[in-house]
Amino acid sequence: MRKLLVFNQTSLDSFIADAKGDMSWAHKQDPEWNDWVASNARGGGELLFGRVTYQQMASFWPSPLALESMPVVAERMNNGPKVVFSRTLDKVEWNNTRLIKTDIAAAVRQLKSEPGPGLVLMGSASIVSQLAQHDLIDSYQLAINPIVLGTGKSMFDGLEKPLSLKLTSSRAFKNGNVVVSYERA
Numbered sequence: 484m485r486k487l488l489v490f491n492q493t494s495l496d497s498f499i500a501d502a503k504g505d506m507s508w509a510h511k512q513d514p515e516w517n518d519w520v521a522s523n524a525r526g527g528g529e530l531l532f533g534r535v536t537y538q539q540m541a542s543f544w545p546s547p548l549a550l551e552s553m554p555v556v557a558e559r560m561n562n563g564p565k566v567v568f569s570r571t572l573d574k575v576e577w578n579n580t581r582l583i584k585t586d587i588a589a590a591v592r593q594l595k596s597e598p599g600p601g602l603v604l605m606g607s608a609s610i611v612s613q614l615a616q617h618d619l620i621d622s623y624q625l626a627i628n629p630i631v632l633g634t635g636k637s638m639f640d641g642l643e644k645p646l647s648l649k650l651t652s653s654r655a656f657k658n659g660n661v662v663v664s665y666e667r668a
Contacts, residue, residue: 485595486621487602488528489611491638493625498635499608504535508630511658512552519656521555523624527563528603529594534569536606541577566594568610588617595619611638615646622666623648629659 491499492509500506532540543549544560565580568587575582583590591614594602604611604620614620639646648665655661 485597485599485601487531487591487595487604487614487619488622488624489604489620489638490523490624491606491611491626493627493638494630494632494635495627496631496633496635497637497639498632499606499638500636501632502634502636504636508632509626509628511628511660513656513658516656516658516660517553519654519662521553524556524559526603527559528601529564529566529599530560531566531568531591531594531602531604531607531610533607533610534567534572537565537567537569537572537575537577537580539606541575541580545577564600568607587613588619591617591619608636608638608640612641615639616641616643618667620667622651622664624662624664627661627663 492506493499494508501508540560544557549557549560561578563579565577566583567575567580568583568590570584572582572584587610591602604614611620647668649668650663651666652664653661
């Protein structure tokens, strides 16, 4: 059975985007961080997105800026297998992407039962919350950024019961980011 990992960058107060949906605060460019991001991208897995995150990613990663500034990550993002969950999109055009318009929890259960690499959900706050409520997320990898936004988009809005997690690893970076990894307790 495949495992589902959530990877998100968050503010210190646990928002993945500010109140306007901006997350430019999460894009630090320094060699140590960039090396870790490239190494993490090499980990593979089938990428999962909601519509908004998909559209943001599909507009950036094929761009010349992405290909020049982060070639390893761009190669992985552009060529790896991807799934976008959307009730409103009629087609997807980013390389190696398939569209799922059905019940998200049922679709993820099916994806987890199929053979293949692990699954990595990025961004997609409302999907994280939905899947967490159905106990379908196996682990969380959060890059906590040293910024307090005060308000914004939480990936756990609407969660009806607490999630008990256990810390499996952590790493601090010179840029102030701390990456923490948790599994279900």
